[in-house]
Amino acid sequence: MGYVAVAGGEEAITNAEALVAFYRLKGGSTPVQVRQIREQMRLAVDKVMSEGSLYAPGIAALALKQAEGDGIEASFIVRAYRATQPRRYVSLPVDTRQMRVIRRISGAFQDVPGGQVLGPTRDYTQRLVDFALLGETPELAAGFFKKIGVQTSRSALPDTFPKVIDLLRREGLMAEPGDRDRALSDITREAISFPCNRSAKLQSLARGETGVMMALAYSSMRGFGDIHPYLGELRVGTVPLFINHRAKKHPVYLGPVLVTEAEIISGQYEDDQGIPKLTLGYGLCFGHNELKAIAMGVLDRTMQSQAPQRAPAEDEEFVLYHIDGIESSGFSAHWKLPHYVTFQSTLDRLRRTQKLKEEADTLGREPEPETPGL
Amino acid sequence: MGVNQNRKHRGYNFAFLDENTKREIRRKLLKAVAIPGYQVPFASPELPIARGWGTGGLQITMAIIGPGDVLKVIDQGCDGSVNAVNIRKLLVKTTGVATTFDTNAASIIQTRHRIPEEAMRQDQILVLQVPIPEPLRYVEASEAKTREMHGEMDYSRMWVYLYENIVQYGEITIGARYPSLVNRRYLIDPSPIPRWDVPKLNQAETLYLFGAGREKRIYAVPPHTLAEPLEFEDFRFRVEDFTGRSCIRCGATDTYMNEMYDSSSGRKLFVCSDSGYCDRRREQSVTQNLACAEPTGHPLGRVPPKAEALVAPIQERSRSYPTASKEAGALEQVVIEGKEAR
Amino acid sequence: MAATGEAVLDVRGLTRLYGAGCPDCLVLTGPDAGTNICPQCHAIVACNNISFDLEQGEILGIVGESGSGKSTLLRCICFDEEATAGECYFAAFGTGRDDAFSQTGQARRYIRNHLLGIVYQNPLMGIKPHFTAGGNVAEKLLTADVYNVSLIRQRAATLLQRTEVPLARMDDFPANFSGGMQQRVQIAKALANNPPVLLLDEVSTGLDVSVQARVLDLIKEIQRDLGIAMIVVSHDLGVIRLLADRTGVMQHGQVIEFGLTDQILEDPQHRYTQLLVHSML
Secondary structure: OHHHHHOOHHHHHHHHHHHHHHHHHOOOOOOOOHHHHHHHOHHHHHHHHHHHOOOOHHHHHHHHHHOOOOHHHHHHHHHHHHHHOOOOOOOOOOOHHHOEEEEEEOOOOOOOOOOOEOOOOOOOOOOOOOHHHHHOOHHHHHHHHHHHHOOOOHHHOOOOOOOHHHHHHHOOOEOOOOOOOOOOOOOOOOOOOOOOOHHHHHHHHHOOOHHHHHHHHHHHHHOOOOOOOEEEEEEEEEEEEEEOOOOOOOOEEEEEEEEEEEEEEEEEEEOOOOOEEEEEEEEEEEOOOHHHHHHHHHHHHHOOOOOOOOOHHHOHHHHHOOOOHHHHHHHHHHHHOOOHHHHHHHHHHHHHHHHHHHHHHHHOOOOOOOOOOO | OOEEOOOOOOOOEOOEOOHHHHHHHHHHHHHHHHOOOOOEEOOOOOOOOOOOOOHHHHHHHHHHOOOOOEEEEEEOOEOOOHHHHHHHHHHHHHHOOEEEOOHHHOOEEEEEOOOOOOOOOOOOEEEEEOOOOOHHHHOOOOHHHHHHHHHOOOOHHHHHHHHHHHHHHOOOOOOOOOOEEEOOOEEEOOOOOOHHHHHHHOOOOOEEEEEEOOOOEEEEEOOOOOEEEOOEOOEOOOOOOOOOOOOOOOOOOOOOEEEEEOOOOOOEEEEEOOHHHHHHHHHHHHHHHHHHOOHHHOHHHHOOHHHHHHHHHHHHHHHHOOOOOHHHHHHHHHHHHHHHHO | OOOOOOEEEEEEEEEEEEOOOOOOHHHHOEOOOOEOEOOOOOOEEEEEEEEEEEEOOOEEEEEOOOOOOHHHHHHHHOOOOOOOEEEEEEOOOOOOOOOHHHOOHHHHHHHHHHHEEEEOOOHHHHOOOOOOHHHHHHHHHHHOOOOOHHHHHHHHHHHHHHOOOOHHHOOOOHHHOOHHHHHHHHHHHHHOOOOOEEEEEOOOOOOOHHHHHHHHHHHHHHHHHHOOEEEEEEOOHHHHHHHOOEEEEEEOOEEEEEEEHHHHHHOOOOHHHHHHHHHOO
């Protein structure tokens, strides 16, 4: 009984909200501390910041707690919070050449100037369940720190690394960014339109949902499209953020922001002068999220495709309209809302056409126009 | 029925959005009213309500609402629907405006899927929540292409779609979201209102504002503007057929009704989709019947016992709002006086 | 039906460039230069300052090798492409002296829908395979503001019959039709709104010889019965000889010779035309 079930919804909503809290806590264990999530669920927090489009590790960790670990829900909470925040400054452009890297690799060159820095990665570990973690205690953790401390040395890592694409550019192998498509837009102030400028594309990708971006990028790598990507360089590290302040002469340093950057190098196409060059797809997102940065780099490149038959990942409308996790999750979930007015209308149409068909069948002919009327 | 007074929560700007954002939306609204039926792109900031759950409507309401407004929120025609409750709560929390279930008492009505049965006036605004603002989505997936089609008023493919419908089924099969031409220029998706409500858009007294948050579009059908459903000369647009049906709650035969099944008897029942209108009719008929002391005239007299049980909870549950009860009547008076005093 | 001497279409100085272009593009290209690519800026001059008029009821042929700019010319006239320069007047549009090229998108759409019929070499450019055959004809009628289903179906039936598409297939999808039949549906569609001007781009190219002959006969018949003025573009002088009253010969983006078809065939003036005529059996 749809009608009855939804009337007096106020009370039901309040109860549902209480039940959510109940389900979160009913196991009886010590409530999870936000600091623990922030530090020990690092990658989940990073994903929420990136998809929520707000660099706020504390808020993101809190949102994860509130959402019982549901990443999309947490990103949604962060995104909604973001919308309430006044925007007082716009940072100066970030130069990732200044990045203090914790990890930096290139898949295109065996040896890159500065060297490959594996950093914190699970790439070369066996994915075995680590039962030892079951018994992890503060004492064991302290013991671990004592051991690992001697193996790192700050001085071994240079402050900055040269960029792989800069090397390729110097050799004339890489297309220059050029002066086209330098327009800056702000997708939070203006709806995107098509053809879409690159700035709006990159902004949309930077806040996109990791899973769907990976799927779209994967479709292109697999064969629905003609992009054959190389990972020119992948970096994870902190970049310094500066703003211009009215009262200050020099830019003011705000602090470090952890980002992941992927530079995807792909097949040749002719530049403005008709010279074949390599092209770049660029990925940059908040936090440590390598899959997202790579997928973003691939999609940035696929959307530059000039192929006459566009594969899904090469169609900018298809990509940009479907990668936002907040939008797609909201609309996918909205089918839970009552639709009985529209369904009633659908039934009305169906009964009518069934009746027409029936009448036509009795007369042994195709359905024909009936007497017009309202 | 009456008007409920509320208090705004602290900590948020009036109507949640900051003033700059509201101003920007109002600018887009002005453009939408100036070019009836044209979809104006707008930034659509995130809200604490999910995309697809009425954010576009909310943003419009938030941009136009003032402290003196009286708000009504409905979903599927019903004030008590969970989503309507949720949206009303957010608006009340952040504005403190008075609310009502009474179409006549409201100055702004935000709605999903319905236009109220009672004719609205020129001092009222109806805000419709829109999931898919693009009527041409039936025939063209690409936004870049549909914008060009609107620009050139190239609606032939939509027409062919309707033609092919008739060839295949003998009738146009679109129910809700019936494409309509505004001011003889722009084709709109009137939001998923049933066909029943489409004629109400035409040459109306009221301003209709349409908001699609996820798709980031605003459009309008201003008062006294043509809004014509697409139809062929020999295949006229027609509304849903409720011939021989009547509402089990109020006995109405001239409203849009939802059908439902009595869970024990399996009998099909019909009930008004516009709960506010249905309640008002019940109030009136109860009063009349008391005066005439003619129990047989009671609309519920015709309802089978099972259905009576079914209907009862509606009354009960809606008691948290002013209803036909005596207390509510008293409250209504207080409230209305209060409003006048302001 | 012979031409009446009244122009239904008047094209002046139509030019179409691909690429940025430079001030000397038009003089550095053409038959004398032996190329349509500007040696200075590498822009392609597809159509170079082309002027002609089309008279009521006549068939005007445009012949030339592929890449000579003849199809681009048609595509500019029906607004598939935007002319870089030039004017275009339709007698039936506005006062008859309103340049179509400088109109808004909406006005151009009106001209295309009401005053033009277009038949492309590839039928799927002109018809939609997922609309029924009747639906395709209906589309053209609907763009020309005919909103009566019975009328539309009557007219579609007449046109499909006339173009020899079996009526039983009216509500089938052209995706399942043969190339020849798709082409006939396209012609039926192009004729639906009784356009004063019909544009035909290599309509018989790629069809079997027997099918080709039937399509050409059909075009001739339509011209005779309906008196529609047509521009027929073809690389095949045989098609031009069969259909066209007057003919323009194009090379490297320019019209190098223009006149009565018989005259051009019997006494070609330009070296290229002579080559073309003599190579024809």
